[in-house]
Amino acid sequence: MSALEPGTLHQRFTIRGRVSERRLDQYLAAALPGLSRTFIQRLIRDGHVTVNAAPSEPSYRIRRGDRIEVVLDLPQGPAVPPEDIALDILYEDDHMLAVNKPPDMVVHPAKGHQSGTLVNALVGHTHTLSSAYGELRAGIVHRLDRDTSGVILCAKTDAAHSALAKQFEARTVEKHYLAIVEGEPELDADLIDAALGRSTRHPEAMAVRRQGGKSARTIYRVQQRFRGFALLDVQLLTGRTHQIRVHLAHIGHPVVADGSYGSRSALYRSDLLGLEPPDDESPLIARQALHAHRIAVAHPATGQRIEFTAPPPADFLALLGALQELRPHASHRT
The missing domain is CATH 3.30.2350.10 (Pseudouridine synthase)
Incomplete structure (x- = not known):
């Protein structure tokens, strides 16, 4: 799969010998190419992933015969309303944007901050944003603190999101x-x-x-x-x-x-x-x-x-x- 669509994500995997002893998060990152390893780690820690019907950890070493299940309910309809918020766009093409985030702007909706976020502004600016982290974090590849200003990269497609996220994970950015x-x-x-x-x-x-x-x-x-x-x-x-x-x-x-x-x-x-x-x-x-x-x-x-x-x-x-x-x-x- 390449994106998180509204509804329910429900995937089952049975481990064969050739992939045993790999970390659980590494295996799922390869099996679900539209999702970053960081997002998968969060899914595992939040209990959306089970191994043999029991909660697990990202570092768990999978074994032959393990049964892995991923279940995640996804919001129906637009999770983030678009808002007409001016953006200081440093760069934009069909794959990504670079935005100069102002201070006092939260990156994505969270408790106490449901509007006025960078994601609200991005949804109002373009209909094409990656969904690898879910609609509440549409386009978001990395974060800046609310009161930290400056350049932040956003992805328009899940392929671009994956390519950028891998660079952050490999520390080549x-x-x-x-x-x-x-x-x-x-x-x-x-x-x-x-x-x-x-x-x-x-x-x-x-x-x-x-x-x-x-x-x-x-x-x-x-x-x-x-x-x-x-x-x-x-x-x-x-x-x-x-x-x-x-x-x-x-x-x-x-x-x-x-x-x-x-x-x-x-x-x-x-x-x-x-x-x-x-x-x-x-x-x-x-x-x-x-x-x-x-x-x-x-x-x-x-x-x-x-x-x-x-x-x-x-x-x-x-x-x-x-x-x-x-x-x-x-x-x-x-």
Whole structure:
């Protein structure tokens, strides 16, 4: 099958000897070519996949004679209403789009966010979107946090979705972010290699975990120094939840205005001047100063390497301009 159609997905498989000892998620990714391995892993964990009539895990090694069943009820009719939301489209063809997502936009509908999402905008923009992750995530190949701006790739067909998703899984996608951080890193560039997992204190947050975490690697390069702040180019080598934010906080340089992993959720011009902000002052930025600046992938149809760059939004540029004006560094690097 190549897509998830409305109704019920119901597939049964009996394992023969030649494919035994493969991981369950790997086997199903090959057997259901329209679905990404990440989506299949979620199906398994959510109980939509059974092995010999019992729940299983993605890492389960299948054996000869195993009976695998996949059952998933899919929404009837349009799950996401189209909305007339302007999109900053960096690139579009018959296979994919690259969009410069603004801050304060949720990528797909979820609890508490049923409208105004990127998917609502995409459905309003085009009738052709991939459905490999279901209609609630139509076209979505990867994600950005709500308050992270920048370039995000979307697939128009299931074939394009599969080709792009495989690149993310193989970590061949090159992803660069711009981040404005608190403090000045001692080194001009460094690799942060620290495993991440759920925080034991705050389950909704992530944390560096020396035991039980998943491998996470981030490279940062200082682009410009200011008194008490720095502009970084950050390259993701892995793609864990909140990876950049947690890693930068871990080395003592949280992203500016990151209320979850830093010390404040907004930064004012008066803060840079060392003054108390007046009651009527608007913040320079009131969300994490993190922007997905550049991404490079192989085109899903041609295989040609293509790169997309998204200009930062107004609040990011306002903060950067204020730092250049009020907190210049005698030995800044550009």
